[in-house]
Amino acid sequence: MLSENVLDLFRRVLNSDPVTIKRVHDFNGDVHVMDTEVCLVFSLKGLYKFIGASESGSYAGFRKGLYQSDLNQQLQDAGAVIEIFQSTGKIESNLYCLKRLQDT
Structure with missing residues (x-):
């Protein structure tokens, strides 16, 4: 499953x-x-390409799958969070950062 790969x-x-x-x-x-620091910075399109999701489905499907998953809850349970690293005002070009909760 996509969210499991991420x-x-x-x-x-x-x-x-x-x-x-x-x-x-x-x-x-x-x-x-x-x-x-241990901080993974990514755009959604970059993440899509990195995990190879382009081979198994569309970018729109990838985004939809992420938003419909419980990924944020699973990350919180693992002691991590995703924050906006650099906002451009558009989801497509924003950069996000995966960080440990104690680092926030």
């Missing part, structure tokens, strides 16, 4: 999994890890 990625980043962190650093798109 949640798995987020958990791996939060746990500083070296293979995942390297994949993020090597990715050419709007997904990167802040070097000063």
Whole structure:
């Protein structure tokens, strides 16, 4: 399931999994890890491309699936939160940040 793939990625980043962190650093798109803290910064389109969702469905379906999932609750249960990192006023171009709750 899509939200499980995203949640798995987020958990791996939060746990500083070296293979995942390297994949993020090597990715050419709007997904990167802040070097000063464990914070995954991403756009929704960047996340869509990074997890390979484009191979299994449309971007609109990806967004809809994220918004309809309980991802935020699962992240909160795992001690993390997604915040707006940089607002452009448009969902398409906003940058978001996955952070540990104690970092907020």
